[in-house]
Amino acid sequence: MNPYLAAIDQGTTSTRCLIFDRQGREIARAQREHRQFYPRPGWVEHDPLEILAQTQAVVAGALERAGLGPSQLAAVGIANQRETVVLWERETGRPVHNAIVWQDTRTAELCGRLAGEFGQDRFRARTGLPIATYFSGPKLGWLLDHVEGARARAERGELLCGTIDTWLIWNLSGGPRGGVHITDPSNASRTLLMDLARLEWDAGLLEAMAIPRPLLPEIHASSEVYGVCAGSLSGVPLAGDLGDQQAALFGQGCFAPGEAKNTYGTGCFMLLNTGREPVVSRQGLLTTVAYRLGSEPPVYALEGSVAVTGALVQWLRDNLGLIDSAAEVETLAATVADNGGIYIVPAFSGLFAPYWRGDARGAIVGLTRYVNKGHFARAALEAAAYQTREILDAMRDETGQALAELKVDGGMVANDLLMGFQADLLGMPVVRPAIAETTALGAAYAAGLAVGFWRDVDELRGLWRRDRVWSPTMAPATRECLYADWKKAVTRTFDWVE
Numbered sequence: 001m002n003p004y005l006a007a008i009d010q011g012t013t014s015t016r017c018l019i020f021d022r023q024g025r026e027i028a029r030a031q032r033e034h035r036q037f038y039p040r041p042g043w044v045e046h047d048p049l050e051i052l053a054q055t056q057a058v059v060a061g062a063l064e065r066a067g068l069g070p071s072q073l074a075a076v077g078i079a080n081q082r083e084t085v086v087l088w089e090r091e092t093g094r095p096v097h098n099a100i101v102w103q104d105t106r107t108a109e110l111c112g113r114l115a116g117e118f119g120q121d122r123f124r125a126r127t128g129l130p131i132a133t134y135f136s137g138p139k140l141g142w143l144l145d146h147v148e149g150a151r152a153r154a155e156r157g158e159l160l161c162g163t164i165d166t167w168l169i170w171n172l173s174g175g176p177r178g179g180v181h182i183t184d185p186s187n188a189s190r191t192l193l194m195d196l197a198r199l200e201w202d203a204g205l206l207e208a209m210a211i212p213r214p215l216l217p218e219i220h221a222s223s224e225v226y227g228v229c230a231g232s233l234s235g236v237p238l239a240g241d242l243g244d245q246q247a248a249l250f251g252q253g254c255f256a257p258g259e260a261k262n263t264y265g266t267g268c269f270m271l272l273n274t275g276r277e278p279v280v281s282r283q284g285l286l287t288t289v290a291y292r293l294g295s296e297p298p299v300y301a302l303e304g305s306v307a308v309t310g311a312l313v314q315w316l317r318d319n320l321g322l323i324d325s326a327a328e329v330e331t332l333a334a335t336v337a338d339n340g341g342i343y344i345v346p347a348f349s350g351l352f353a354p355y356w357r358g359d360a361r362g363a364i365v366g367l368t369r370y371v372n373k374g375h376f377a378r379a380a381l382e383a384a385a386y387q388t389r390e391i392l393d394a395m396r397d398e399t400g401q402a403l404a405e406l407k408v409d410g411g412m413v414a415n416d417l418l419m420g421f422q423a424d425l426l427g428m429p430v431v432r433p434a435i436a437e438t439t440a441l442g443a444a445y446a447a448g449l450a451v452g453f454w455r456d457v458d459e460l461r462g463l464w465r466r467d468r469v470w471s472p473t474m475a476p477a478t479r480e481c482l483y484a485d486w487k488k489a490v491t492r493t494f495d496w497v498e
């Protein structure tokens with residue numbers, strides 16, 4: 001068995017490749033950001049060819065830093081930003097449009113129509129999801145309706161579509177020359193098109209959104225050999241495919257029902273393993289596939305998705321110029337003792353869980369002459385913590401069980417001030433693992449299990465190590481008072497978009 005595994009983590013902000021050894025230790029990594037396009041308010045796009053080029057570059061970069069060639073890799077696994085949709089030409093591999101990103105709200109009208117015609121309940125019962133602009137199906141519908149000739153070409157079988165995992169796997173395995181066109185249930189369960197119980201595309205939902213079946217990839221397991229790579233990873237088995245949030249759940253070793261993690265990246269995503277049965281939420285959470293290993297039955301999760309957390313820090317950096325780097329937000333926030341009375345509710349794409357309010361837009365409330373840019377930095381960080389508290393409360397109400405501690409990961413957990421505030425606001429310890437790159441690790445685990453690099457999930461569980469714990473120090477009365485103000489601020493964002 002070759003001694004190393006590669007994992008590609010294609011995120012909303014950047015693409016990484018990490019190389020791991022059998023102990024799950026990181027050997028090398030390379031990372032590159034890609035451009036974000038905002039053609040209109042509420043629209044967010046990525047260039048699929050740029051994402052592919054960055055992927056190839058980080059793979060080459062990580063191998064070079066590790067001093068390895070592809071022949072020393074046992075397999076490669078992929079974790080990806082979910083819901084984002086690419087539509088491309090089967091013959092040339094050329095995308096017919098930029099990828100429409102999960103944060104994009106252009107499908108609001110279509111979603112309103114679907115909700116009116118079919119009702120939220122039908123979609124939720126079949127897919128575990130509410131009808132919302134977040135998910136892939138309506139984005140694909142928009143592309144078919146708005147890119148000239150796309151629908152006719154799709155019906156003639158000239159086009160292929162997929163989420164980013166599908167796009168990368170097709171390209172890495174040969175593209176127009178024999179690339180495999182597949183996805184896994186953790187990604188497919190984010191489309192509003194998959195039957196959550198049968199793990200198959202649902203004919204009725206495809207018809208409701210007028211999606212031609214031949215466009216769609218085959219749904220395979222999350223851990224399985226799909227094919228082998230061509231190009232710079234020539235001959236390496238492609239063996240793992242997980243949506244990035246499910247990959248983080250896997251990388252955190254949350255293999256048993258009741259285990260959960262929260263990932264703080266562009267957005268924030270808490271997933272709770274609920275075992276072999278899907279739990280339909282009454283609290284605004286999503287029901288989603290956590291993973292499916294080979295021919296085993298799937299494992300499900302409840303998810304609280306928050307659209308904007310780290311993206312708010314990026315916004316302070318890129319749109320307001322308040323900071324030069326994301327890390328600087330902590331220095332700026334530390335210049336003040338508290339938020340100065342302001343709350344930033346970053347409803348840039350409406351509000352996701354637990355509200356699902358497409359009509360909400362961002363608001364900064366509580367402004368006075370006292371407020372300075374330090375307060376903005378602090379309020380931006382606190383917004384991630386408040387939104388997490390809302391999700392944790394919904395999870396507790398849904399399951400009737402409170403977590404003893406919260407496992408965290410993602411780019412923002414480098415932020416000590418945020419993590420300390422998070423522990424205070426939840427009144428529970430917040431725990432960071434030794435390998436904070438849990439998304440890449442989860443993709444490596446999935447690939448490694450498929451090729452026998454690791455034996456089973458029990459072996460993987462033994463690799464998890466605690467790095468740091470933040471314990472709460474805030475008085476409960478203070479915490480609840482702050483949280484009540486946050487809840488008030490959230491209501492100010494509602495009913496903005498007519």
Ligand SMILES: Nc1ncnc2c1ncn2[C@@H]1O[C@H](COP(=O)(O)OP(=O)(O)O)[C@@H](O)[C@H]1O
Pocket residue numbers: 011012013014264265266267309310311312313314326327328329330410411412414415
């Ligand atoms: N030290 C930091 N403090 C606060 N936010 C940070 C920090 N470092 C990175 N971020 C934010 O985290 C996000 C990147 O995290 P990452 O997990 O790589 O995201 P993604 O997987 O969504 O691309 C960015 O939105 C960035 O603004």
Ligand SMILES: O=P(O)(O)OC[C@H](O)CO
Pocket residue numbers: 010011012013080081082083102243244245265266267
């Ligand atoms: O790429 P991230 O880490 O922002 O994750 C994005 C999610 O997959 C969206 O559902």
